[in-house]
Amino acid sequence: MKNRSIVGIAAVMVFALISAGCSGPTQSGSSGATSTGELTGKISFLEKWPDPKYKVYFDKVVADYTAAHPGVEIDHQAVGDQPIKDQLRVLTSANELPDIYFAWPGDFANKFIRGGFAADLTPYLDGTEWGKSFASSALGAYQYEGKNYGIPINLNGKVFAYSTEAFTKAGVSVPTSFAGLKASCAALSKAGYTPIAFGNQYGWPAIHYITQLNAQFVPADVRAKDYAPTGGDFTNAGYEQALAAFKDLIDTCGKKGSNGISHETAQAELTNGKAAMQYLEVLEFVNLEDKTTVPEDFIGKWDQFVMPPVDGAAGNQTAITGAPDGFLVNAQSEHIDLAVDFLKFLTSKENAAEMTKVIGWPSPVEGATTAENASAATVKAVGEIQQASELAIWLDTIASAEVAQAYLSGVEGLLNGDETPASVMEKVRTAAAKVKAEA
Amino acid sequence: MKRQLARRSVGYLWILPALVLLLVFVYYPIVENFRLSLYSWNAFRPVPKFVGLNNYNRVFADPVFWTAIVNNIWYAVVSVAFQVGIALVLAALLEGVVAPRLRGFLRTVYFIPATISITIVGLLFRIIYQPEGLLNAFLGLFGVESTRAWLGEQETAIGSVIAMSQWQNLGYTTMLFVVAIQRIPKEYYEAALVDGAGAVRTFFSVTVPLVREMTTLLMIVTISGAFLVFNEIMATTQGGPNNSSQVLGTWLYQSAFKNDDMGYATVVAVVIFVFTFTAAMLQLAYSRLRRVEQ
Numbered sequence: 001m002k003n004r005s006i007v008g009i010a011a012v013m014v015f016a017l018i019s020a021g022c023s024g025p026t027q028s029g030s031s032g033a034t035s036t037g038e039l040t041g042k043i044s045f046l047e048k049w050p051d052p053k054y055k056v057y058f059d060k061v062v063a064d065y066t067a068a069h070p071g072v073e074i075d076h077q078a079v080g081d082q083p084i085k086d087q088l089r090v091l092t093s094a095n096e097l098p099d100i101y102f103a104w105p106g107d108f109a110n111k112f113i114r115g116g117f118a119a120d121l122t123p124y125l126d127g128t129e130w131g132k133s134f135a136s137s138a139l140g141a142y143q144y145e146g147k148n149y150g151i152p153i154n155l156n157g158k159v160f161a162y163s164t165e166a167f168t169k170a171g172v173s174v175p176t177s178f179a180g181l182k183a184s185c186a187a188l189s190k191a192g193y194t195p196i197a198f199g200n201q202y203g204w205p206a207i208h209y210i211t212q213l214n215a216q217f218v219p220a221d222v223r224a225k226d227y228a229p230t231g232g233d234f235t236n237a238g239y240e241q242a243l244a245a246f247k248d249l250i251d252t253c254g255k256k257g258s259n260g261i262s263h264e265t266a267q268a269e270l271t272n273g274k275a276a277m278q279y280l281e282v283l284e285f286v287n288l289e290d291k292t293t294v295p296e297d298f299i300g301k302w303d304q305f306v307m308p309p310v311d312g313a314a315g316n317q318t319a320i321t322g323a324p325d326g327f328l329v330n331a332q333s334e335h336i337d338l339a340v341d342f343l344k345f346l347t348s349k350e351n352a353a354e355m356t357k358v359i360g361w362p363s364p365v366e367g368a369t370t371a372e373n374a375s376a377a378t379v380k381a382v383g384e385i386q387q388a389s390e391l392a393i394w395l396d397t398i399a400s401a402e403v404a405q406a407y408l409s410g411v412e413g414l415l416n417g418d419e420t421p422a423s424v425m426e427k428v429r430t431a432a433a434k435v436k437a438e439a
Numbered sequence: 440m441k442r443q444l445a446r447r448s449v450g451y452l453w454i455l456p457a458l459v460l461l462l463v464f465v466y467y468p469i470v471e472n473f474r475l476s477l478y479s480w481n482a483f484r485p486v487p488k489f490v491g492l493n494n495y496n497r498v499f500a501d502p503v504f505w506t507a508i509v510n511n512i513w514y515a516v517v518s519v520a521f522q523v524g525i526a527l528v529l530a531a532l533l534e535g536v537v538a539p540r541l542r543g544f545l546r547t548v549y550f551i552p553a554t555i556s557i558t559i560v561g562l563l564f565r566i567i568y569q570p571e572g573l574l575n576a577f578l579g580l581f582g583v584e585s586t587r588a589w590l591g592e593q594e595t596a597i598g599s600v601i602a603m604s605q606w607q608n609l610g611y612t613t614m615l616f617v618v619a620i621q622r623i624p625k626e627y628y629e630a631a632l633v634d635g636a637g638a639v640r641t642f643f644s645v646t647v648p649l650v651r652e653m654t655t656l657l658m659i660v661t662i663s664g665a666f667l668v669f670n671e672i673m674a675t676t677q678g679g680p681n682n683s684s685q686v687l688g689t690w691l692y693q694s695a696f697k698n699d700d701m702g703y704a705t706v707v708a709v710v711i712f713v714f715t716f717t718a719a720m721l722q723l724a725y726s727r728l729r730r731v732e733q
């Protein structure tokens with residue numbers, strides 16, 4: 001029956017784009033891999049960081065592992081953030097998934113788990129030294145029905161990065177409430193800054209705000225029910241309040257036309273001293289310190305704070321939007337032990353510390369991100385993420401694809417003034433009802 | 440008789456590989472696509488579920504699908520106007536009015552955009568169309584103060600992409616018309632001159648009728664191209680904001696690979712097929728008609 005799916009996908013692609021072609025990595029196999037004896041065999045490894053500044057780290061780990069295990073060969077491929085979503089779907093249909101592959105936590109990973117494409121890693125993690133080495137929130141992001149399916153590689157969260165110079169010049173201090181954040185924008189504007197740099201050309205920057213505000217406006221149990229793959233109702237009033245609060249914040253503190261500005265262009269406004277702050281990922285801190293692209297005036301003159309609490313809102317005020325990135329192991333792999341062994345090596349304390357040092361990513365491995373190998377801002381952010389009572393996983397990966405798309409397009413319309421919070425939620429509810437009907 | 444039959448069989452044998460390839464890679468997927476449009480399925484659900492015409496009902500009730508159709512039609516109308524109408528006028532001007540020395544230079548200038556990768560063109564126009572981009576700065580020179588995000592607003596997104604596409608393809612079709620005009624015997628123009636026809640009359644009475652074949656061909660190619668458009672949208676708006684710049688190709692892609700709704704996507708593919716198949720049939724019918732006339 002799976003062959004039908006393959007033919008079907010081929011049919012759709014050939015039908016519409018007769019001249020187009022696609023290719024994917026091929027799975028190779030050999031025998032003899034065990035976790036106790038000498039490891040041999042060939043495994044494929046697909047990750048999503050082809051940028052040379054990140055790939056260098058993965059290349060080194062692969063080289064170190066194969067040097068230590070001469071009988072092992074690793075077919076390492078890196079595909080960009082957007083194409084990997086399509087490639088994984090095509091490879092799944094063709095039953096050609098790599099032995100180790102990237103997946104975002106939430107429903108994105110859960111689809112592979114439900115479809116039987118991800119190996120249960122609980123026996124490798126439960127009560128073992130390796131399992132205990134991870135921050136529990138990071139490992140928990142890849143749990144499904146009480147079992148562990150994914151290995152987190154980094155620790156990520158959303159915070160506001162702000163220019164200390166801009167805040168000083170405008171006489172503004174770090175806001176302690178959402179209302180205070182909005183109020184600070186008038187002073188920052190008066191001082192000549194765009195208070196919040198915001199570019200939503202890709203859609204996800206707005207979704208990250210909504211993820212955070214949904215967490216703060218809607219109780220956790222309601223969200224868990226609504227985000228579930230079986231589909232929820234999305235009738236809680238907090239969802240509309242979150243959208244209204246977001247629209248109000250961007251209208252007050254952002255610039256017009258944010259749907260036509262890229263996230264990177266907005267970030268350049270912050271680093272060039274034109275904007276005062278930006279809501280960004282901890283993994284992006286490395287961009288703010290890049291001496292080749294960032295003006296010297298900005299380097300070292302910024303700090304960060306988490307989204308302040310919304311007074312009187314019914315959700316969790318100490319939740320932080322974020323999730324680790326991580327890897328799943330193909331359940332149909334002939335070399336599950338070998339794949340797990342490689343992941344153990346990749347997430348060993350030494351390699352995790354090296355990752356933080358070389359590419360600046362905070363690690364979910366306990367004690368791997370320290371003041372010795374990471375910037376002060378990164379260490380502070382990791383502390384805040386670990387202290388957060390909840391890690392709110394990205395809305396566009398935790399919810400079903402239909403619901404996520406309804407949010408993505410609806411929020412774009414909201415920013416332009418073509419949609420209202422009520423009309424966006426109507427679209428979300430329609431999408432959720434469809435998911436529910438098909439569950 | 441036997442020898443003739445054997446010779447024919449050998450002939451069929453020669454076309455067999457091409458026939459097999461066509462059957463496997465073109466006709467079988469088309470038939471399979473029609474069959475699968477009756478099922479609900481995706482990459483993660485190995486067993487497709489028969490839903491009859493439900494996918495068709497969903498597609499035709501979906502406002503985004505109609506937005507995509509309207510955008511495709513706009514794309515076709517504007518592309519025909521620019522890449523056929525204006526390109527023909529431009530080619531006639533290049534061949535009849537512009538000084539020979541300048542002709543080569545202008546042809547190169549018009550043709551250069553067609554040689555640039557669509558990814559680069561998309562990136563370039565994303566910068567041009569930004570609120571603080573070149574287009575708004577240019578409008579400022581004429582006293583029009585604009586902070587419009589041309590690709591970020593529903594009212595202007597698809598129009599901006601269509602404009603970009605004309606900028607890129609106008610030079611290419613102009614060159615094709617230049618070649619067609621160069622094939623017109625000079626005697627016709629001399630006769631028109633002797634008869635006292637002006638430039639406009641000569642254009643409509645000599646140039647237009649004698650490049651009719653090229654005009655028809657380009658119209659059909661442009662219209663089918665407008666219904667298969669994909670790269671231009673993906674390199675700029677990806678269908679946004681709020682699905683306002685979706686076309687059938689991008690909506691198919693999003694339904695299949697982002698929404699995991701392959702059954703719905705196959706119906707969109709059927710609609711694309713109907714449009715492009717009709718265009719191809721018209722082309723075939725027209726070329727047959729021309730052959731009969733000749």
